[in-house]
Amino acid sequence: MRAAAVEILLVEDNPADVRLTREVLKEGAEGLRHRLHVVEDGTQALAFLRREEGYRGVPRPDLILLDLNLPRKDGREVLEEIKADPDLCSIPVVVLTTSRSEEDVLRSYQLHANCYVTKPVDLDQFLEVVQTIRAFWLQVVRLPGR
Amino acid sequence: MAQEPASRQEARSSGAAEGPVSAPLDAHLAPVLDILPDAILIAGADGRIVLANRRAEELFGYGAGGLVGRSVEDLVPARYRQAHAAHRAGYHHRPQVRLMGERRELWALRADGSEFPAEISLSPLDGGRLVVSAVRDVSERRRIQEALERRTRELARSNAELEQFAYVASHDLQEPLRMVASYAQLLERRYGDRLDEDAREFIRYMVEGARRMRDLINDLLDYSRVGRRGRPFAPVSLETVLEEVLAALEPAITETEARITCGPLPELRADEAQMRQLFQNLLSNAIKFRGEEPPRVHVGARREGALWHITVEDNGIGIDPQYAERIFLLFQRLHTQREYPGTGIGLAICKKIVERHGGRIWVDTDRRRGAAFHLVLPESPPEPAEEGSPGGEER
Numbered sequence: 001m002r003a004a005a006v007e008i009l010l011v012e013d014n015p016a017d018v019r020l021t022r023e024v025l026k027e028g029a030e031g032l033r034h035r036l037h038v039v040e041d042g043t044q045a046l047a048f049l050r051r052e053e054g055y056r057g058v059p060r061p062d063l064i065l066l067d068l069n070l071p072r073k074d075g076r077e078v079l080e081e082i083k084a085d086p087d088l089c090s091i092p093v094v095v096l097t098t099s100r101s102e103e104d105v106l107r108s109y110q111l112h113a114n115c116y117v118t119k120p121v122d123l124d125q126f127l128e129v130v131q132t133i134r135a136f137w138l139q140v141v142r143l144p145g146r
Numbered sequence: 147m148a149q150e151p152a153s154r155q156e157a158r159s160s161g162a163a164e165g166p167v168s169a170p171l172d173a174h175l176a177p178v179l180d181i182l183p184d185a186i187l188i189a190g191a192d193g194r195i196v197l198a199n200r201r202a203e204e205l206f207g208y209g210a211g212g213l214v215g216r217s218v219e220d221l222v223p224a225r226y227r228q229a230h231a232a233h234r235a236g237y238h239h240r241p242q243v244r245l246m247g248e249r250r251e252l253w254a255l256r257a258d259g260s261e262f263p264a265e266i267s268l269s270p271l272d273g274g275r276l277v278v279s280a281v282r283d284v285s286e287r288r289r290i291q292e293a294l295e296r297r298t299r300e301l302a303r304s305n306a307e308l309e310q311f312a313y314v315a316s317h318d319l320q321e322p323l324r325m326v327a328s329y330a331q332l333l334e335r336r337y338g339d340r341l342d343e344d345a346r347e348f349i350r351y352m353v354e355g356a357r358r359m360r361d362l363i364n365d366l367l368d369y370s371r372v373g374r375r376g377r378p379f380a381p382v383s384l385e386t387v388l389e390e391v392l393a394a395l396e397p398a399i400t401e402t403e404a405r406i407t408c409g410p411l412p413e414l415r416a417d418e419a420q421m422r423q424l425f426q427n428l429l430s431n432a433i434k435f436r437g438e439e440p441p442r443v444h445v446g447a448r449r450e451g452a453l454w455h456i457t458v459e460d461n462g463i464g465i466d467p468q469y470a471e472r473i474f475l476l477f478q479r480l481h482t483q484r485e486y487p488g489t490g491i492g493l494a495i496c497k498k499i500v501e502r503h504g505g506r507i508w509v510d511t512d513r514r515r516g517a518a519f520h521l522v523l524p525e526s527p528p529e530p531a532e533e534g535s536p537g538g539e540e541r
Contacts, residue, residue, distance in 0.1 A: 014321065014325075016325045016329070017321075017324075017325065020325070020328050020329070020332070023332060098317065098321050098324065099317060100364075101317070119324060120324075121320070121323060121324045121327050121328070121356065121357065121360040122327065122328075122331070122357070123327065123328045123331035123332055123335070124331070126328060
């Protein structure tokens, strides 16, 4: 498959959730190397993406997994800024959140999220969701610059 | 009757008797006017009061005989005086009867300078040379009306707050719940073969508890959405709604070998998503609470004037009449989780939806077998008031 590892940026403030995503990403990922970078809030996410102070030399992510409810700058604002930035707007953003609210779904797409996924309570379903995201975004579609 | 009323009567009409216009009032009518609950004033074209009944003197705070000879403008707050005089002149040109029912509310001025809201009706008298007016103090009515409006606003606000709370709480509860359930499952997945049967059973209960909690939260969310997230009413075909509901329930229908029949169903103005939820809840209940035989469910409708009476009948285990009211309350369940799993929110949601549509729902308790739910829905209900706060605050 790919030679270089796929770079994924996870924007999530709950450490238990981060660990779970990490564990689930590990499962069934034969032949697909990835590196998971984690930031805890919206401000850090944008600093990472713009390689500002403290994030010099970090790779440009191939995929962003974004939670909506974050401390300080929340996911909606991050999404808006990413999609308004000509350097960042081509990175696919998957909104991955517990919210089932129709408003959140609609608003995320209006802000040009690439897809919106509700995190299921069930582990098996979550596994399926993460594997689907990985398969689609990292194996099926062609991303810019890869 | 003693001397007093007589002298009052004399005092009140004296101005009239001596003035250019005479009060066209038979002496016999004076006591009648005095027992009226409204203030009665008769004035000439120049606005001079020629007659006032007892209630008028009380209401405006003038002593006996204190009103006759005054200008009616004395009874109007200074800020309205000019307009009132102009209005009065206009009225004398085109006199007509104007009754209280027309609700002309104005402010009136008492002798001591205080004001009260008044409702006034007018009628020309003596070919339009005089005008008789009846004045009613409506402060009390206005106070009650304002209190009612205030109470209604408070109630609407506290309702909106409660629903907002249920909604936010539900969302924020999902997160920790996911952690409990997911890590318990991860534990079993990774370490299951190193655990004994007891440990695996404990994990199963944890996961089961978390799933049940998830169902409760989701149902509570749905419940809080009925008022908050309702859409405006539009024409909805209940036949289409039923088709969609049956498609959604297909797995359960196949599994239980249920047979569901529908009579002709009407089109009415409603919130389509809520109609779907309503019938999905009722039909899935009818299938869930089955007896020994495969479920048989019939949905029928008949017109009753501007209303549609819809019935959902089944051949299931039925409902004990003593619980006929309780089943529509939040979290009320009649069975253990083992017998029939559920959250006890479904019928509460149904009731809320039906009531939002200005209808009624009840269960027929007079049956030997099965249950029959009755809905009465207006064909064209009034638009519901928007109960919730705007969507921007939502998370």
